[in-house]
Amino acid sequence: MEDTVKTQSRPAGRPRDEEATPALLDVTRRLVGEKGFEDVTIASIAAAAGVGRQTIYRRWSSKAELVLDAFLDSASHQEVVADGPVAQVLERFLVNLFDNIRRDGPAIRNLIASAQTDDSFLQIFRERFVLPRAQVAVAIIQRGIARGELSSGIDLEMMVDALHGVFWYRLLQGRPLDETVAARLSLFLTGAKN
Structure with a gap:
């Protein structure tokens, strides 16, 4: 009779420290806030968090991705409230969005710049930052159309583009x-x- 030995496979290397992720996000936010996006490096984040650079690179492939995650982690999330006129609901959405952006505007400007020069990060930025906010705006506008508060003939895509155009333009211009x-x-x- 043959003896079979069952072994559990585990990933090579040390076990992943799940507590490192929130700590890295906190350190990243703090350093970017203190020094600015350009002056923060993966090495400085690793040193401040007390981890090796590989700990960071196992989670994020670039500084831009790490800063995006740190920003998204700190952004407050707002459920779209169905009650109230569409103008009020849209205003609440915009106030929440602007509050988050105002706090981290310089980092967001740098993320936009990174997205322009790095196609893989551009895809991530679109999927994780731009698209979710556009979907909320679309839902608010569609609700206004369904309630008869907005014309059913409006160009939904152009309306969402106009909303984001003002947001991006003012952010890039440093305007309120x-x-x-x-x-x-x-x-x-x-x-x-109408």
């Missing part, structure tokens, strides 16, 4: 993104009734 801008933009966009 505040509650006043959110209210004005919401009123402008929802004035497209």
Whole structure:
């Protein structure tokens, strides 16, 4: 009779420290806030977090991806509230978006620049940052159309592009993104009734 020995396979190397991820995100946010995107390196993040660079590279393939994750991790998430006029719902969405962006605007500008020069990061940035926000805006606008608050003939894609165009333009120009801008933009966009 043959004896069979069952062995459990485990990944090579040390076990992955799951607590390292939130710590790395916190350190990244802090360093980018203190020094700016350009002056932060993977090595400086690793040193501040007390880990090796490989710990970071096992999780993220670039500094831009790490900073994006750190930003997304800190961004507050807002459920789309169905109650209220579309202008108010859109304004609440914009205030939340602008609050998150205002806090991390310089890092976001650098992420946009990275997306322009790195096709693989561009895809990640679109999927994880741009698309989810566009989907929320589309849902709000569609709700306004369904309620008769917005014309059924409006160009949904152009309306979402206009919303994001104002946001990106003001961000890149260093112009205010505040509650006043959110209210004005919401009123402008929802004035497209008939």
